[in-house]
Amino acid sequence: MSQDSEPSVCNIFKDNSSKIINKLEMQIPSHFQIYSDMYKEYLHMLDDVFGTCIISEKEFFDKINADENSMKHIKSFSDSMTDFWIKQIENYDNYLKWYYQMRISGMKSYDQFVHIMMNSYSKTLSNFTKSLED
Incomplete structure (x- = not known):
């Protein structure tokens, strides 16, 4: 609570809600980084699946001699x-x-x-x- 204001229900609620909001705001960068890292990993996993598929199917496609x-x-x-x-x-x-x-x-x-x-x-x-x- 700010020192120059009188204690009141509104001041108490305002101060406490500000504490909660500030805590949430401080976590925004880490949350974005977490979701960004997970999304990038997901995309790389999909890319790897297609890479593995190419290696596995290359022999098959080589044998069918597609024109x-x-x-x-x-x-x-x-x-x-x-x-x-x-x-x-x-x-x-x-x-x-x-x-x-x-x-x-x-x-x-x-x-x-x-x-x-x-x-x-x-x-x-x-x-x-x-x-x-x-």
Whole structure:
């Protein structure tokens, strides 16, 4: 509690909620790092699965002697699917950016609303207190 303020229920709740919020804010960098590291490991694992698959299936594909035209079609299909997924990743990234902006805007609007309501509430309490004094 700040020394220049009088002890009150509001000050106690404000100070304690600030302690909790500060503790959560301090953990944000480590939480992001943890999730980032897990996600990167997941992606590397998927990449390794395909690498292992290539090694395992190379002998099989070498024996079937796929002609060059078939390989061009397979490559074209694979390239199309890759382009599709890259677009999906970009779309999702754009969606997350939009979603972030929308949520931040909503939180700021709500914060303004709460301030207006608290000012109104304070005025009502003040008027009520004055009426009790009369």
